[in-house]
Amino acid sequence: MKKYKWGILAPGKMSAKFANGLKVLPNAELYAVGSRSIERARKFALDHGFKKSYGTYEELAADPEVDVIYIASPHSFHFEHTMLCLRNGKAVICEKAFGINSREVETMINEAEKRGIFLMEALWPPFQPFYKKASEILESGILGEVKHLHGYFSFIPPFDPADRKFNVSLGGGSLLDIGIYPVIDALTFLGIPDDIRAVALFSETGSEESVSAVFRYNNRCLASVYSSFSTNVGIGCDILCRNGNMTVSRGRDMNQRVILSLQGREKQEYVFTPEALGYHWEAEEVMKCLNENKLESSIVPHAFSINLIRTLDRIRQSAGIHFPQDN
Numbered sequence: 577m578k579k580y581k582w583g584i585l586a587p588g589k590m591s592a593k594f595a596n597g598l599k600v601l602p603n604a605e606l607y608a609v610g611s612r613s614i615e616r617a618r619k620f621a622l623d624h625g626f627k628k629s630y631g632t633y634e635e636l637a638a639d640p641e642v643d644v645i646y647i648a649s650p651h652s653f654h655f656e657h658t659m660l661c662l663r664n665g666k667a668v669i670c671e672k673a674f675g676i677n678s679r680e681v682e683t684m685i686n687e688a689e690k691r692g693i694f695l696m697e698a699l700w701p702p703f704q705p706f707y708k709k710a711s712e713i714l715e716s717g718i719l720g721e722v723k724h725l726h727g728y729f730s731f732i733p734p735f736d737p738a739d740r741k742f743n744v745s746l747g748g749g750s751l752l753d754i755g756i757y758p759v760i761d762a763l764t765f766l767g768i769p770d771d772i773r774a775v776a777l778f779s780e781t782g783s784e785e786s787v788s789a790v791f792r793y794n795n796r797c798l799a800s801v802y803s804s805f806s807t808n809v810g811i812g813c814d815i816l817c818r819n820g821n822m823t824v825s826r827g828r829d830m831n832q833r834v835i836l837s838l839q840g841r842e843k844q845e846y847v848f849t850p851e852a853l854g855y856h857w858e859a860e861e862v863m864k865c866l867n868e869n870k871l872e873s874s875i876v877p878h879a880f881s882i883n884l885i886r887t888l889d890r891i892r893q894s895a896g897i898h899f900p901q902d903n
């Protein structure tokens with residue numbers, strides 16, 4: 577079994593969760609960490625058992641031993657950091673949102689394809705058992721025609737104008753941070769919307785604080801997508817159908833749930849509790865693809881990432897949400 581040497585670029589909160597995922601994979605070697613600060617790189621390496629630490633991202637990308645790099649900088653740097661790693665010949669898995677806008681994402685994907693290098697957006701839901709269960713139930717037809725999807729993700733972070741969640745130049749706002757999840761739900765369970773209308777509220781830094789979007793599908797189906805940093809609803813979606821409803825959610829206990837309510841029948845609940853919060857499956861898929869010399873994953877194909885960022889662009893356009901990188 578080939579062992580892959582992993583590099584972590586930008587050792588923040590999400591990188592710690594991803595590193596915990598790598599620890600449960602026997603073919604993953606926790607090899608190197610690159611930070612803007614050598615002290616932070618060394619601390620992360622020590623905390624998680626990585627061998628090497630670098631005080632710049634460039635040094636990490638240039639290390640000839642590194643096979644694959646996980647990128648978890650703020651969204652506004654995903655383009656720059658992915659391009660850096662690709663130009664150094666490294667396979668890349670980069671956090672959502674993959675880029676700030678579709679221009680960035682399409683350029684990243686073209687670069688990877690041109691160079692023949694593996695690239696994948698780090699999307700958590702498609703790998704999770706609750707998502708697979710929900711798709712299975714919908715495909716079985718038991719719920720009948722899908723008429724409406726209501727997807728939501730909100731929590732209240734402490735307000736800090738410098739934080740990536742509120743700083744517009746870092747891609748701040750709820751949409752790219754958490755609103756992306758109900759959008760993934762709608763794309764996965766219903767497909768690409770035919771029409772989108774959205775409105776947003778803004779924080780005192782000018783970053784979007786809450787956004788509500790309605791999707792219309794030509795097959796007489798609607799979706800409403802809500803994200804916010806000013807309420808505490810958690811994450812999930814309700815799928816309303818002719819013969820009943822289904823709730824697909826991750827609870828505050830981190831357990832994944834699918835609740836099926838069919839008319840005239842007792843509710844059925846499916847609960848899943850994956851190890852490492854289910855993050856290891858993304859890394860496992862990357863290494864499987866590398867073993868098979870694949871340039872993209874069939875679970876998160878490039879086409880899905882393009883559809884996702886284009887949908888996010890359409891929501892932003894409708895709601896008047898702008899980033900400096902759009903100019």
Ligand SMILES: NC(=O)c1ccc[n+]([C@@H]2O[C@H](COP(=O)([O-])OP(=O)(O)OC[C@H]3O[C@@H](n4cnc5c(N)ncnc54)[C@H](OP(=O)(O)O)[C@@H]3O)[C@@H](O)[C@H]2O)c1
Nearest residue numbers: 586587588589590591611612616648649650651671672673
């Ligand atoms: N898939 C998921 O479930 C999930 C969950 C949470 C977050 N995420 C994604 O992961 C990414 C990182 O989120 P996070 O919560 O880990 O953020 P975070 O804790 O703030 O970490 C981001 C890291 O990026 C680096 N960085 C580079 N330039 C920066 C700048 N100008 N300002 C601030 N940090 C900068 C910093 O590391 P150094 O300075 O040490 O290099 C920092 O630790 C985001 O794109 C987010 O959407 C995904």
